[in-house]
Amino acid sequence: MTSGKSNEPGTRRIAIDPVTRVEGHGKITLLLDRDNHIQEARLHITEFRGFEKFIQGRPYWDVPFFVQRLCGICPVSHQLAAAKAVDQLAGVDRLTPTAEKLRRLLHFGQVLQSHALHFFHLSSPDFLFGFGGDPLRRNIVGVLEKYPEIAMQGIKLRKFGQQIIEAITGKRVHGTGTIPGGMNKPLSTDWRDALLTEMRDILQWSEQAVELNARIHATHAEHADFATMPTNYLSLVDKKGELELYHGGLRARYPDGGLIFDQFDYSGYQRILREEVRAWSYLKFPYLLQLGETQGWYRVGPLARVNNCDSITTPRAEAARKQFKAINADNLVHDTLGYHWTRMIEMLHCAESIQILLNDPDITGADLVAEKGDRRHEGIGVIEAPRGTLFHHYQVDDDGIVTRANLIVSTTSNNQAMNESLRIVANRYLDGQEITEALLNHLEVAVRAYDPCLSCATHALGKMPLQVELVDAAGVLIHRLVKNSDGRLSGQDGYLHNG
Amino acid sequence: MTETTGTIFIDGKAVGFMQGQTIMDAALSAQVYIPHLCHYPGLTPSGNCRLCVVEADGRRAAACTTAAKAGQQISNNTAELNAARKVITQMLFVEGNHICPSCEKSGNCKLQAMGYHLGMLEEHYPQFNPRRVLDASHPDILLDRGRCILCGLCVRASHEVDKKNVFAIAGRGADAYLIVNTVSGKLGDSNLDVTDLAANICPVGAIMFKERGYVTPIGERIYDRQHISDVAMHEHVTEQKGDKKR
Known part of the structure; x- marks a missing residue:
């Protein structure tokens, strides 16, 4: 103590x-x-x-599989962020269309299963039984008993995301997949067809999960005040300012919605971010350099991403975004419990995006690895992990051995x-x-x-x-x-x- | 077909052998698997790993270095011997840095496959966590001594097949370690080539080709598709045909 x-x-x-x-x-x-x-x-x-320390001295191609062991829920995010950095170390700036789409599909599957776990398995008991409800029932088993349809949808949604991960990486947790400059195997047509048969249910359940959150918000006025606070927000957005989970520019907003910066190339993240160390925690405190230690802290993750983006590329998720933003007259929504609502909006976006990618002819292509260029000594990969912006930064020596690593994981930012x-x-x-x-x-x-x-x-x-x-x-x-x-x-x- | 000169009995099964053959060679020729890590068909046996220890006429002996003798009664696949083999495998794991989850050799590793074969579910003994020098100086080949089990296969392959003497074992007992026979001690200063048997024979992840890790997907790696005993038989047959290169 x-x-x-x-x-x-x-x-x-x-x-x-x-x-x-x-x-x-x-x-x-x-x-x-x-x-x-x-x-x-x-x-x-x-x-x-200590991952940043013990990755030092290891060969750079090991990195994605070493660091994915950071997490049992979102290892794919760590693998992909590291893989983006490793591509640069291998002298690759552009993947083949198939490899790029496979990585995106893998990421959408990952975010979908993680969001389903986060909401249905771990958080829905609080909303369905009340924050002060019987702690013995306030868990996923209790949800299964009282709300079996909701619980089963959550379980099946997570399973679907994990099946995508298995199809691409060979395992549902801690598989392989990424290699320098590409991917190590194509998606089989059998897997693609099997996944497509489940899309109708997945889309419907994702939509219902959004509606459930909207209903919870409408019927629990006290939630609007639960830890609600105006903050800065940070996330990636695509070139058009739309929601982007895999690759884009950094955008940060003030609490009133004004832009702090936009389309910032993440390879220069050290020019805009600093990490403060406090003696009582191993978790650092990042802040936006421009605003300083006391004013520069920010939020990342689903709420930040949905607040930050101008729109969402997929129609059902975009409609859900508009519904969400309407609760504060299209201004930024600062409700902390809005994280769960936006989490489900993103899950719906993932489901729609997965359907699009599975129907893309490139997804089963065989051109998996780009030609490598001259090896480089530094690589920076940034991705939107389920819980927020994830930074992986590596430096290697002439022999390809990691000499320095810096990871800013999503929870650190929050x-x-x-x-x-x-x-x-x-x-x-x-x-x-x-x-x-x-x-x-x-x-x-x-x-x-x-x-x-x-x-x-x-x-x-x-x-x-x-x-x-x-x-x-x-x-x-x-x-x-x-x-x-x-x-x-x-x-x-x-x-x-x-x- | 070559005539056998005698018969031994392995777990009651009659196995013919030719003059000069070891128990290991006779067993593999008869499709009988004796667990091993440091034996490789065609290379001089060394008896390093001790996994192939059997009971021959009531005495324990390494199958790879013990000559077959007519009428020999050999116990191999017994609970007692396999339990001892599991202990040896566990000790090999803890003596080095064998972190399968983040090792690029995973799925292609004989030590890992041996653990599965022997039903090893945990390492049991305290980890040594040795600090051993990693050598990435060679442009194409990585030497990770943390994963070396001192089987000596690379030493023998380099000496007997490649005729280069790139590797040697220095030190004794727990202080033994793999060295490179160059003035600098660096692999990058040696004449080891990617086509050398020594560069291809490592049963674990100590000698690896650079930048090829994880290229083989899960499900298509050696031990995803084959049991370690089948791989041993295949290696034996390949050697009989005169092709030592994998």
Whole structure:
């Protein structure tokens, strides 16, 4: 329960450790002032991963498969971002049409399955049972029992995305696929035809998921205030300013919608982004250099992308985007829970895009690898991963060995936003000095809006204990609440209470 | 067909052999698989890896270095021997940096295939995590000593077939390591060529061609399609036909 940094005089500390239904370990510390207001919220990332360090000394063609092990939910995003950098290291600037389309199809499949998992498996229980609902039922198994149709649609949507990944990479998780300058195998016509037969259901279910989110928004007025905050937004957009998940220019907007920059070549990201290190977390705090440390933090991910783009290329998702933006008269929408709605809009866009690509004759082509040019010493790959803009930057020596790596993963970009969201939620829902299970879950709902996989690691779903401590400025424990892995609560006296 | 000069019995099966043949050669000729990593048909056996240890007339002996004798009763595919082989394989894993999930040899690796063959589900022993020098100085070939299991195949192939003596094993016991016979010790200063048997024979991911990793898709790699015993038989037959190059 230490923060790694001494508290400001006159503040007290509430620690929540760890966060449940979030893949990996998180710990939340709430710093109170003398008037019991939350002065600061800190989401600690206590696991050290070290990928940037131990990729050093490895050959560059290993990189996509090394770094995809960062995550069990979105490994494809890491593989593809690294592959884009590796193409540059191999002297390739343009892929063959088939390779480019295969990578895009792979990415759409990846985003679709990740978005389905994020919403249906990990977040829908909060909306369907309420934030303060019975924690024993507030999980995907509970959804299966009470809302079997919704749960099964979510499971099948995820399965479809994983099948695309399997078709292209040979495995549903941690396959291969990308090689320097292209792809290692074509998509078979058998796979293409099998996937196409499922498109009608996938499109329909994706559309229904958007409608479900719109309905939840319309019937839960309190959601509009849940951690809502005006922020800057960062994402890729295509050349026309449309939603782009695979490749484009960087666009950033102020909270009022004004452009901070647009169509910025991501290979120069170091000129616009800086990362601040704080002693109490392994997760860095990126900010837009132009706006400085205190004003330059921003949000990435579905909400940022849908806010940032001018339109979406596919018709059903574009209609859904317009419906979403209408809730704030076409201005930027700052609702943190809007992440889930926009996540489903993107899932619909993925489904439409997958259908288009599967019907493209190039997709089963055999021209998979571009001719390599002169090897280079530096490569930068950027992609829109499910949870936001993902930066991979590598430098290699003359022998092709990695000498330096820098990764800015999506959750890193949302770090300050998650802390601010927690501060807002805690200020609203903390009642005196009493820590309740409902408060814990409200805080977790705020984190889950951004990311279900803080550590980019996979652990047992919903099995983690949750511990809350209220500590005064002198370091004296004044209240403790522990949620055990079986859902039961134990209090300060250590005895179990009915949970 | 060449006449056999005697018969041995492997797990009760009668196996003919020719004068001078080892138990391993006789077994492979009769389509009987004895697990091995450091044996390669046509190269002088070294008995390094100990995976091929069998019980011959009640005494344990490496099948690759023990001559077949008429009437020999040999136990090979027994639970006890396979359990010992699994332990050896586990020790090989932990002594080096064999991270299959991020190794480009995965699916084409004999050590990995051996683990599957022996039902190895975990490494069991604490990892050594050795820090060994990676040599990327050769324009076409990468030497990753972290993955070397000291089987000596590259040493023997270079000496006996390629006639170059590019590699050698230095040090002893746990401190043994693969060296390159150049003044600088760098592979880039050697005359190793991509067509040399030594450059193609590594059973693990220690000697690899540069920039070819992951080119073979999952499902089409050697051990996706074949069991390690079938690969061993194929290597034996290929050698019998006089083609040592893979």
